[in-house]
Amino acid sequence: MSRLEELHSMFYPRSVAVVGVSTNPQGWGGHAFIRRLKRVGFPGDVYAVNPKASNEVHGVKAYPSVKDIPEPPDMVIVSVPARRVPEVLEDCIAAGVKNVHIFSSGFSETQEEEGRQLEARITEIIRRGNLRVVGPNCMGLYVPASKFTAWGAPPKGVGKLAFLSQSGGHGEILSRYAQELGVYFSKVISFGNARGLQALDFLEYLAEDPDTGIIAMYLEGMKDGNRFTRLVREVNRLKPVIIWKGGLTESGARAAASHTASMAGEARVWDAFFAQTGAIRVNSLEEMAEVALLFLHLKPLLGRRVLLLGGGGGNAVAMADICSRNGLTVPTLAEHTRKQLAEFIPLAGNSIRNPLDVWLVQHNLEMFRRCIEIAVADPAIDLVIADRYPHNGDNGDDGPPDFEEGSRRVEEFIIEFAKNNPYGKPMVVAVNAPTNDPNGMRAAAELRLKFALAGVPAYLSQVSATQALSRFIGYHEFLAKTGEGKSEPALTCCRS
């Protein structure tokens, strides 16, 4: 049986029971899972289990034990105190339940003897009962397609990104953060201490899952390292694997031990892992989403030579330094190109070498169009980063009066040009907004979303734009180098 078949009933359950449903309506716990399932319109049956409950709790049918439910539910969520988990698992076995998510924490991650012993006990029960278990100490599964989303941000659609995370908090945050950017999910899996199913098992599932096109992972520990490395290397060829490894520093490793009882491993082991697998290394959830955005919207890209288009001399130096530091280059445009540009751009106060430091490109569509059409044609250029300023009606009283309207026209042109330029050269946007002002931050975020939701990868800083691009290009370079390059883009925009 394939992993896809084996785990199907976990990800697409027809019925879910939640064990440990307090009647207290506050905070997290069993009742919150039930409330969320009802709110997102989960179409299957939902049951509550509470020894003292009769008939109904929180609007769903209640039973004193899992064993009392007429048919074994496809999924059981366990939300009782750690010391009571063993008996609930025994009940699940007795009732013929196969799939269990243990939300409860208080096991080896406490680093106390009692927690360790409890974890050993449940591990024994899981094996003996042949249970498929997510957890303990985790948020479990999140599947927009089956509406089995009892946590995380309400799904806005079904997408290509899967997130396999040893942290439930990271799953919560990314499910919201990525969707805000128009990046939607196939599955989010929070697996915590992993005493039953391992990262490896889930990765096998995601590799086979036809809904998943990009796989992101947050890992603290790694079990069975050689097998995991081989699998990631294999999967990464078909579906880009983006990994944030937490706990690589000494302080971080101590925190990981307290979080999921993980042995975090040495930095050099992970360096070797990334070098061997070609998986894309990131250091935060933000970076994860930022790279995913490129895989969703751009075709494979091998060149690293950037055309920078923006204004301001100091800004041009900064942009060029940032590109260089992140492994991109900013070549001088060919003499032929510069000659064409010099015909309509005055040299004083501008630079036409690259960065194209031309103030008027911010709001003068004709200037922008002429600059980009001439410069993009230069064979020294592989891709474009356009530097854009937010315009919230507060661009200084010395700015041109048509700044806002002109800027909007340039933005519309960028969205069109990025998708359909005749050279097929990709274009991303870096919103340039060094501000601490709440309204300024809001305007920057709005401008960024305008591009990202229209399918043009856009970033809130030059640094994040270039880091994401460098990782994206590095992925394709790895595939090309290891002889497994894809000639066709594996993914296209998947917003629904």
Place this chain on the structure above:
Amino acid sequence: MSRLEELHSMFYPRSVAVVGVSTNPQGWGGHAFIRRLKRVGFPGDVYAVNPKASNEVHGVKAYPSVKDIPEPPDMVIVSVPARRVPEVLEDCIAAGVKNVHIFSSGFSETQEEEGRQLEARITEIIRRGNLRVVGPNCMGLYVPASKFTAWGAPPKGVGKLAFLSQSGGHGEILSRYAQELGVYFSKVISFGNARGLQALDFLEYLAEDPDTGIIAMYLEGMKDGNRFTRLVREVNRLKPVIIWKGGLTESGARAAASHTASMAGEARVWDAFFAQTGAIRVNSLEEMAEVALLFLHLKPLLGRRVLLLGGGGGNAVAMADICSRNGLTVPTLAEHTRKQLAEFIPLAGNSIRNPLDVWLVQHNLEMFRRCIEIAVADPAIDLVIADRYPHNGDNGDDGPPDFEEGSRRVEEFIIEFAKNNPYGKPMVVAVNAPTNDPNGMRAAAELRLKFALAGVPAYLSQVSATQALSRFIGYHEFLAKTGEGKSEPALTCCRS
């Protein structure tokens, strides 16, 4: 004559003439300098010079030439096309003018023969006439105390930070960005191609200037490297010197040549410079302001052992990794401390080792107070980073109903505790807001400003908080190591 006396009439002019004042009211140029001077209430005389002007332009007295102004003005701003600059300088000499700011560009930064020759010509005139010149190709001086602020953000007050910048754009941005954080300026100096006064000359002035307590610099090139290095080393002992060096990469160096005709120099030369001088190295304007915030609000600090106080296991691992990567450590709290904490913090779902991963600290004042008072007393701790979430009335429907009000109470406590805790241990805030939502960004910015404007250094990410702290501590370590440590804080909060 000291530099302070020599340059006094430039920074505190009683009269300013602007040469090259078009009657076109749009864009930048001479008329914009005049408009700004009038708007900020510059108390001295302002004159316009335009060959065709008679009587008045833009509301100020106009003359055909500098030579026609009855008394030589203390400062002349030159805003004519590059090829006309030589004759204006000759006029200044003839009129007995001493201080000139050449705003005009179109010199060697164009990398064209014509511009180079013009620059050689004006250099010769400047020397022969013994003129004190800022520029060419720059925004000039910005002095809140004398209201000689004809560019940049309108000053909100007079502060301790001086910014010496080879980029006028950076000066514009930082003058706004830092003030938004409550960091005010003594002087901003944009000096461009520096054919008259050099960075060195201005640095000597700022070293003597009693209004300046912190010196930030943006440099593209460096002339007279040995003298500059000696001076920075000397000044840095009394006034922290924060330097962003632009153009250190190959692409960046090319851009710098196009911007201010600077020879950017090799990375290893600058590595040696920073090692010798102890100057604080940053890579952006944001980082500059972020470090300045610490010098304004914290006492000197030598320890690097951080107490991290926040919630979420994955978040705790990330915070610890970020600290470690930026040279801070997150020590496990002493057993004695942990025992006290365990008395009221349940182990399941929390961690009391450090990071203190306790969800309730976000909005439960009593929990926050008990945690911080016990943990700060631990001798293993030198400073605190508190992880705080924005609350914009949208904290999820599963959050506690009193989240917002409780959070506000904790924030007030932090502001009080950061300033007056009996252990004298500094505390900074990292606002934790991974969001792309415009309203979420706005809420994060508001929360950050709430702390920063109350004198508690606050940051919009863990990364920026720890980087700034590491640089701040590194400065004091350098002074201690080189035997010139200050026992007293040189600076205190200087918001006016």
